[in-house]
Amino acid sequence: MSITTDKFKTILKENGVKVTTQRILVLEALSSCPDGHLTAEEIYDLVRAAYPEIGLATVYRTIQLLLELHLIDRINLDDGFVRYEIGEMKESRTRHHHHHLICRQCGKVISFQDDLLEELEEKIQRTMHFTVSDHEVKLYGYCEECRRKID
Amino acid sequence: MSITTDKFKTILKENGVKVTTQRILVLEALSSCPDGHLTAEEIYDLVRAAYPEIGLATVYRTIQLLLELHLIDRINLDDGFVRYEIGEMKESRTRHHHHHLICRQCGKVISFQDDLLEELEEKIQRTMHFTVSDHEVKLYGYCEECRRKID
């Protein structure tokens, strides 16, 4: 479950930054597309529908702020666009990351949950003396429809 | 073990593209830094030491070619630079990927081998009907030295 507007306002105040229409609209655009993986330009277009005077620079500055507040995550699918998505399950202390399946054919992105890396992280800790705090996993391949077309 | 210059020349010929000094030097720069994770600019600087007249555009074009020939891999550490590294173990048919530990403190990148994702890929195949062909894993955290400094 993603963050509500009210909770967002509280977080902004707690961090000593101002609550502005633009910030709320950017957050809401990201919230409204929970599986969106939106680019900055896409967020800009979405917000502009409701608030035409917003500038692209403000969108970038707001994205930066949301990243610093850990309310959104950056995703790089190596297609030349950086994307952002709302961070989910902020309440739980455990890092229930979700990861991405990326179809090489149609570019579709499917999210999935898995904690299988726990074991790997522990192993890394032991053998490499490296403390893992976070991870990012991308699986490339072919989605069901595209595989059917290829066969 | 990474590719030799002779093997590289053969691959170029097999693919109907010309063997040029520039291409060889770029490949050798990447080979000489097996753990380098070089940026295009860094490759440019390395090659220029031996061959000052090379242009940055040629470096980019060669990187593109090497990627298409699957001789190098692209790595994105989300620090604003795209990096490249020589592909290892090209001879074995199995995908013995290596992954990266990235220190959030000093930025150091440590490579490691692991096939732990085999299990996950199989599960994805079964439950999501998605055929995984490749994967990329990045583990963020703190290396031994930096952890020591923090404590």
Next chain:
DNA sequence: GTCCATGCAAATGATTTGCAGTATC
């Protein structure tokens, strides 16, 4: 000799920044 490859400079495209006006607290 034929083309592909190169070097240079200009173009591109995402992101950033400077600055004067504006809105929040």
Next chain:
DNA sequence: GATACTGCAAATCATTTGCATGGAC
């Protein structure tokens, strides 16, 4: 009312591209 935030336009920076020259086969 002070100051952080915004919008705009200009700047930046990695990467790409057009084109005339040069090199590989």
